[in-house]
Amino acid sequence: MWVKWCELTITQETDGTLLSRHACATQPPLDHTHVEAVGQAGRARWNIEHEHHNTLKTTGDHLEQNHGHGKQPLSAVLLTLHLFAFLFHTVLGWVDQPYHLVRQALAARHTFVQDRQALTRDLLFESWDHLLDFMLQGLEIASPPDAS
Secondary structure (H helix, E strand, O other): OOOEEEEEEEEOOOOOOEEEEEEEEEOOOOOOOOHHHHHHHHHHHHHHHHHHHHHHHHOOOOOOOOOOOOOOHHHHHHHHHHHHHHHHHHHHHHHOHHHHHHHHHOOOHHHHHHHHHHHHHHOOOOOHHHHHHHHHHHOOOOOOOOOO
């Protein structure tokens, strides 16, 4: 199989120490007129993916780096479920007023996750809404009026 690719190597200007190396595969033909733009776009994409992963790793989600799933499909399934949970909580912050208020009060994601885990470890809640109402009450935040 033939692929078109370029490599972007970033070195320390003073002593030439290698800082990073990125290879970019691309479908359009590469030539001297746009190879730099392709390399920069690949680097930008890598940066976005790296920052996304870092967010999931350090904000209470405890996602670890996995450089390949090999023949172990379970890790791919778990990663997919993890990403769905992250997406679900992001959408909840946009559309669910009680959740949004709790997340405003517990702005750090890991704080929210730890508080939720502590509460559900010792208490039984009838529903997600019941948990959020309990958290709003404990944080002394006025519950939003019902939309019904």
